[in-house]
Amino acid sequence: MKEKSKTAARTRREKENSEFYELAKMLPLPSAITSQLDKASIIRLTTSYLKMRIVFPQGLGEAWGHTSRTRSLDNVGRELGSHLLQTLDGFIFVVAPDGKIMYISETASVHLGLSQVELTGNSIYEYVHPADHDEMTAVLTPHQPYHSHFVQEYEMERSFFLRMKCVLAKRNAGLTSGGYKVIHCSGYLKIRQYSLDMSPFDGCYQNVGLVAVGHSLPPSAVTEIKLHSNMFMFRASLDMKLIFLDSRVAELTGYEPQDLIEKTLYHHVHSCDTFHLRCAHHLLLVKGQVTTKYYRFLAKQGGWVWVQSYATIVHNSRSSRPHCIVSVNYDDDSLLLLLLLLLFLIQFNLTITIMMTVMIITMMMIMMMMMIMMMMMIITMMMIMMMMMIMMIMMMMIITMMIIIISNSIQFNYYYDDYY
Structure with missing residues (x-):
């Protein structure tokens, strides 16, 4: 037994x-x-895949393990997507409303030292700095929707900074603090509406999940960044009072370095941009690194220069206390000019396309009207010809009847004379 x-x-x-x-x-x-x-990992990864089907009901391509011989272009597209992930200076991740990581690309290991298998299916809170848990919860919490009741699905943009656990060796980890690395995350929160049976205007909104891309800040150590012609660097105290600026600032703003030293950065920033800069300054003091939004820096000759800054707090090597702020700044005017030129070309091409479309439609309508008129003329001529034929037939019938009557009359007279 x-x-x-x-x-x-x-x-x-x-x-x-x-x-x-x-x-x-x-x-x-x-x-x-x-x-x-192991079995637990298989269950965890499989569960994450099933949750991903909620975010992307149509899936992401063909079935796993499917090999196609005929659709070579699709295979090339998938290979290209894999190469793009490798070249992307970051990683893609999808997080469920409860914080579970449903998907994360294998490039996360390059930035965090944590494998894709280890992260998938686990809570993101396990890898986020405890002081950033509330911020992560706020990111995963949707606001009251302002969209129309007829919109069944929409997205809320998200941009935030997280300190995530990094287990890379010190020489490969970049800038870390206490085993955590600042990651700039940008993406969207996917919201889906489900209608109720009570009324077509009633419905419930479901938070499907967060889809985002994470980038290390900065891409490499600040001291190793090669400064190009559209970049300049400054060093400032913790209250943003400028201590040092390199000579490139004169080419971009017109100010010599000595004109700005001992002055606060806020004095040269557009008043409408000071709020966003102050928020970035606060994040910098709390987390140690930040990327600002584009802001307007006052030029010496008047006007504004659009600038974006990658700022990092440098700590004292002896006391490990925050010592100063080092920022690499990008002048974005050349990029804006290119964008404006691109928009102009797009608008110009769009205008030409619309004009050509209108002309083609007009010509087609004229041709259709001419064809209709020709058809009407042909029909009219056919009707006239039919009427003429009918009249000719009627005339022939009348003539025939008259001939018959005359012939009968002559024959009658002939017989009458013979009789009498």
């Missing part, structure tokens, strides 16, 4: 292991990784 029980248990375990093995093969991971997964 015991032997049968052991055999049944062994058979059950073998079947269970076989099912887990088949399930692992369906995961979108290399076979070298799936073959080493």
Whole structure:
């Protein structure tokens, strides 16, 4: 009896292991990784995939493991997407409303040192600095929707900074503090509406999840960034009082470095942009790194220069206390000119396209009207010809009847004369 029980248990375990093995093969991971997964990891990754189907009901391409011989362009597209992920200076991640990571690209290991398998299915709060938990919760919480009741799905933009756990070696980790690295996340919160049966105007909104891209700040160490012609660097105290500026600031703003030293950065920023700069300054003091939004910097000869700053707090090597702020700044005027030129070309091409479309439609309408008129003329001529034919037939019938009557009359007279 015991032997049968052991055999049944062994058979059950073998079947269970076989099912887990088949399930692992369906995961979108290399076979070298799936073959080493334990059962808990397989369940965790499979659950994450099923949750992803809520965010993307139509899926992301064909079935996992599907190989196509005929649709070579799709295969090229998937390979291109993989290469883009490798070249992207960041990683893509999808987070459920409860904070569980449904998907994260393998490039996360380059920035955090944590593998894709380790992160997927676990809570993002486990890898975020405790002081940033409230901010992460606020990001995952949708605001009251202001959209029309007829909109079934929409997206809320999100841009935030998180300190995430980094286990890379010090020489590869970049700028870290206490084992955490500042990541700039930008993406959107996906919201879906479900109508209720009570009224077509009533409905409930469901938070589907967060889709975002994370970037390390800055891309490399501040001291290793090569300054181009549209960039300048400054060093400031913690209250943004400028201490040092490099000579490139004169080419971009007209100010010599000595004109700005001992002055606060806020004095040269447009009043409408000071609020966003102050928020970025606060984040910098709290988290150690920040990327500002584009702001307007006053030029010496008048006008404004659009600038974006990558700022980092430098700590004292002895006391480990914050010492100063180092910022690399990008002049965005050349980019704005290119964008304006591109918009002009797009608008110009759009105008030409609209004019051509209107001309083609007008010509087609004229041709249709001419064809209709020709058809009407042909129909009119056919009706006239039919009427003429009818009249000719009637005339022939009348002439024939008259001939018959005259012939009968002559014949009658002939017989009458013979009789009498």
